[in-house]
Amino acid sequence: MPTPAPPAALDALPFDLAARALASHGLRPSQADAALAALWRAVLVEEQPWATGLAALGRAARSAAAVAVAPPTTLRLAEHALAADGTLRLGLTTADGQAIETVVIPAPGGDRTTVCLSSQAGCAFACRFCETGRLGLQRALGSGEIVAQFRLARAAWQAIRGTRPPVGNVVFMGMGEPFDNLAAVAAALAVLQDDRAFGLGWRSCTVSTVGVVAQLPTFFATCRAHLAVSLNAPDDERRSFAMPVNRRWPLAELKRALQSHLPAGRDVLVEYVLFDGWNDSAADARLLAGWLAGLPARLNLIVANPGPDAALRTPTMAAVEAFRAEMQAAGVRALVRHPHGREVGGACGQLAGRLRGASSTRDAPS
Numbered sequence: 001m002p003t004p005a006p007p008a009a010l011d012a013l014p015f016d017l018a019a020r021a022l023a024s025h026g027l028r029p030s031q032a033d034a035a036l037a038a039l040w041r042a043v044l045v046e047e048q049p050w051a052t053g054l055a056a057l058g059r060a061a062r063s064a065a066a067v068a069v070a071p072p073t074t075l076r077l078a079e080h081a082l083a084a085d086g087t088l089r090l091g092l093t094t095a096d097g098q099a100i101e102t103v104v105i106p107a108p109g110g111d112r113t114t115v116c117l118s119s120q121a122g123c124a125f126a127c128r129f130c131e132t133g134r135l136g137l138q139r140a141l142g143s144g145e146i147v148a149q150f151r152l153a154r155a156a157w158q159a160i161r162g163t164r165p166p167v168g169n170v171v172f173m174g175m176g177e178p179f180d181n182l183a184a185v186a187a188a189l190a191v192l193q194d195d196r197a198f199g200l201g202w203r204s205c206t207v208s209t210v211g212v213v214a215q216l217p218t219f220f221a222t223c224r225a226h227l228a229v230s231l232n233a234p235d236d237e238r239r240s241f242a243m244p245v246n247r248r249w250p251l252a253e254l255k256r257a258l259q260s261h262l263p264a265g266r267d268v269l270v271e272y273v274l275f276d277g278w279n280d281s282a283a284d285a286r287l288l289a290g291w292l293a294g295l296p297a298r299l300n301l302i303v304a305n306p307g308p309d310a311a312l313r314t315p316t317m318a319a320v321e322a323f324r325a326e327m328q329a330a331g332v333r334a335l336v337r338h339p340h341g342r343e344v345g346g347a348c349g350q351l352a353g354r355l356r357g358a359s360s361t362r363d364a365p366s
Helices: 015-023 031-046 050-055 059-068 143-160 178-193 213-222 236-242 250-260 283-292 317-329
Strands: 076-082 088-093 099-104 113-116 120-122 135-142 166-171 205-209 226-230 268-274 297-303 334-337
Touching: 015 059, 015 088, 015 250, 031 050, 031 059, 031 076, 076 143, 088 143, 099 120, 099 143, 120 178, 120 250, 135 250, 143 166, 143 178, 166 178, 166 268, 178 213, 205 213, 283 297, 283 317, 297 317
Parallel strands: 113 166, 166 205, 205 226, 226 268, 268 297, 297 334
Antiparallel strands: 076 088, 088 099, 099 113, 120 135
16 A cells, blocks of 8 residues: 655645645635634744644644644755845755755845745756856755745845845746746745735746746746746857757747747846857847847846856946947847845855855956
């Protein structure tokens, strides 16, 4: 006789699935809903101990919950690095010893605070400019491990934020490729967005992909979040050099898929990391504008950070502003995303470099 599967952690399942698990142990659906809502509030939101949350339930609900769901996922805080700009990088360790990183990013204007979550330990996509890509894929994270990152980051930020805003935004732009672990990402988003848990609005959540075209329909069917696509080159030759995924889904195919699958009224955030002398010329801007034509898109220009490939250097701010001016002249909505937390290894492309001992191979240019 097969061994029954162990119960899922409290933070690993969307509300309806977790409530159904409680109901399968003798509770009426209304009882299961009430018991789970109380547990979520006590244990996930108020951070009360598991035993305390259980003890507050009625006898029948307590007995059902004790066997239907497990305590919330535990991650160990291994590193806590605060940058001068307020960016907070957290090095975390999973129960089986995997090292992951989560970053809390306060906006320079003081109007919002964002948590950058990891979806995997390591990454299989090997982008040349990314420290995480050098690690290879260790394993996908479970939905509870993703939610646990948010819980730890929110608590760590609350302890130091002072008058700055509490966490209100989430981006899946940390370690790993979210589209390679979409079921767990969707389940985590459901918990993060549920008003009985953390109540994040879907418009405050963004999921980024390197362009895994095959998963676009599943993303829009299962995830309530904005879509971001990491582009980083205006032609196939350079994009394939920097991002091997382009050999499977080249730029023309990626654009066709976005045009086909974007829901009506929605747009895509295109992320373009600028590298000195490599993809930041006026001619490159014109190529990029041509690719964006006919696509409902916003453009984020990202200043490259020091990374594993010395040929991909940080551009001058004059080059960044000139590129932005070219894009705006072409009618493209373009914003510059400046580095946050670079000196603590928490900026774009740097995650896992320090925690794994794989520090950058070069210094930032003067």
